[in-house]
Amino acid sequence: MHAPLPPPSLPTPKAIRVNTKGAVILAEESPETRDSRGIYLPNYIEPVSHIAIDIGGSLAKVVYFTRSPSSPSVIATQGSNSFSGSSAGSPSTSASNVTIPCSSSHTRNGTLTPLALESHYNGNGHSNDYGHYPSDSLDTDLLHSTILKRTTEVRHIPGGSINFERFETSNISALVAFISELITRSAAANGVSIEEMRRSVKISATGGGAHRFGKLFEGELVVDVQREDEMECLIEGMKFMVTIPEEVYYFSDELIQEVTHHISKDVQNENVSYGPSSSGNVTPNTSAEPVLERPSPDPPRYAVTFETSEPSAHLPCLLVNIGSGVSIIKVDADGSFERVSGTSLGGGTLWGLLSLLTPARTFDEMLALSEKGDNASVDMLVGDIYGSDYSKLGLKSTMIASSFGKVFRSRGEAKAEGERGTFRAEDISRSLLYAVSNNIGQIAYMNAEKYGLDRIYFGGFFIRGHAATVATLSYAIRFWSKGTKRALFFRHEGFLGSIGAWIKNIDVEETPVLPS
């Protein structure tokens, strides 16, 4: 005699806040902006008026949405070769700060389309930008299959793009000017006054600087600022990004090998000579071509593997966000999370030390240097100490025993002779990139092991999709976990927090979907 079973409980259905069906990643404008490609959402038709900003210790990352069409020719995943780094015979695509002309510069032309201004869309004819769009280019099937809210008469644009921009936190005025211009442009495109536009726009601010700079935004931009918790935004951003096709990728074991081998071979074949500069400082090789292509999720070289699991398969996981510092966050299957660890040895450490030790002025210049470097000239390898492998401990002769371990000795000898030792900026850059990446990979692995997590996602601007960085982090995870755990990466690695701040505020503006 049993009491009747209660009906099975079902999880509460979650509203899809942003429809990412059919989303495509747009081609980058230049190698430098390859991590900030727009994401075109053909099925998302809601107006979005807020701008999300994630203000970290070094960089402020901006995400905003514009109603704008996108030509299929600029879709990155179709194998365009306009961004794949130093392809043979293509000197214009080297890894330096070359801006490649691009047919689409949508991020500068797109405008905000605030919900509050929707009435302006009803044929008032002010727009000469993407704010309105000729009806003959509409995907009418899409349009009619979508629940049109508020007014079915409005000529909705078929989707739009999420745009990504970044600024140095130390140059916050450039960010303010950018948003100010975006508001001005949007006001003109929507045919409203700047004051009206400002009232319709909101800023969602997250990251460490949200509090510090919030007042500044409110004062200078005359817009509302909503502050969002940093860790929440990172997790929301991650959960959103895994729904974007071909956003999440990893390096296969073969690719890790290939990248490592490619580096070694090119370094060994290096015949360029480097003389000490008159000041005795490290001397970069400014004339040589980069030997290692930029990381690329696209053919033909360094083809990464895209993660194709369902979004729900991504949890539980560990999220390692590498900005100036490093946060390590455990995310449970139900999406709840906890910051369980971190390290102060992050991007800020690499950038700071390399800005002292090399002539590089930007992080991309530092990465370009590292691609030409041979860490064995500054790192003490197992073989340098033992003369061979330390087989008993499973330590290969090529393993790094002590990062920068050769410098002290060499410097000591040089100083004893009354001169300063000289080391190549390239070698120093590679050594330090390895040191920081390896260390983060090791600490991440230990946390993943502690919490029984097999998927380790790496985000943050440190990564820059840089092949050596990705390969090093991937190798560290494979090495320590004996192949049981995997490092996963995002194309928009630096924007998890800002996209999270953006997505968190979609709900607020969205009209509740009526039950069907």
Added chain:
Amino acid sequence: MHAPLPPPSLPTPKAIRVNTKGAVILAEESPETRDSRGIYLPNYIEPVSHIAIDIGGSLAKVVYFTRSPSSPSVIATQGSNSFSGSSAGSPSTSASNVTIPCSSSHTRNGTLTPLALESHYNGNGHSNDYGHYPSDSLDTDLLHSTILKRTTEVRHIPGGSINFERFETSNISALVAFISELITRSAAANGVSIEEMRRSVKISATGGGAHRFGKLFEGELVVDVQREDEMECLIEGMKFMVTIPEEVYYFSDELIQEVTHHISKDVQNENVSYGPSSSGNVTPNTSAEPVLERPSPDPPRYAVTFETSEPSAHLPCLLVNIGSGVSIIKVDADGSFERVSGTSLGGGTLWGLLSLLTPARTFDEMLALSEKGDNASVDMLVGDIYGSDYSKLGLKSTMIASSFGKVFRSRGEAKAEGERGTFRAEDISRSLLYAVSNNIGQIAYMNAEKYGLDRIYFGGFFIRGHAATVATLSYAIRFWSKGTKRALFFRHEGFLGSIGAWIKNIDVEETPVLPS
């Protein structure tokens, strides 16, 4: 109906290879050699002819035993103030390379007493050194209570001293010359030919360089070289050193606080100005007095707590050996061990980077610089990013969010203005010391947690008994373990491997003890 129980099995009794009863640590000769004080063993009377060498990536550590008396006045643990760093009003004891005159320079005068030469002790009257010793100074009780082997007629010296020396691995010829001179001196003292002495002497070599340099020693010194496994020697050395009274110490939580507070206060009170040098490089303050005393296990300041547990209580534990690189070894209760982890970010990294970034030429100069530094001028603190604590995550505003995180920003600004940013060598030194120490502490903690070990021993030349280093490592362990685990240190931190190589070869020469 049970079969009779077998008799309880007892562990096989282990012979005491070296009697450490009554051992005392001798006073140092200078602050620079404070980690290499001799250890006087009043109860060890066996002749020992072998020299142990641990050749690491940067340093070669030497241990040998001499029959020599020691005046109680040079015993370190009686509170002598001749080595405690910059005591008030004592400018001659600053942390630089000042050699303090010392009443005992026994390490240079002591000689080896090979077993094979024991017959020479029988009154042939050749010795004019400590090889023989007047019988009226003998502790006759001790003498008679000890099993005298081989010949009871020999006038045994009451104990002797373990001596410690170190050399730069890059200057191996200095080490060869030192041993050569020791052999020559010992031959004279024992009244034998150098050839006979060489036949009686053996070198036990361990560390990464044992293989590389073994042939060199055999060739140049004409002595036998026995190679010993590095990890085995570290563990043997640790197990031996815990038997020495007042060798193992730790910082109490109060002391950790005090050291940190002392540093902060002194840095805040600093009024010395630092101008950029003409080359734009970092400028050390060469005139100022060190603000932080050298670590000292002795009163009056920075009194550490000595570990007084029985030797058996030290196991199981984690041993973290910080040389050029870092090895992390799990030691079980039965003494079996496994190298479970490590990191390439070790002493070599700190020394190498600081030799590039500061004018310091020796590690002790680097440590002296760091004592004057304020890491907050180069490190990005939580407060720099958030403007306050990030209370939700329990991150205090003074916590380091990004090591060197302020440099890139400042350098970027300086470069934009056409000049190089300037950072103080002291601040750079402190920041990097913190970064490396914190990181090692974190990785050590995670391994201790993984294997359920509460005692974490730190060895290796990196530590140098430096208060900031010891406090940082101790704090990291206390912080991460929430006070459940403890960091322990050795006075002879850099000599674990060499003392292990020495002790491993005691058995070979020792005549088996007869059952009583």
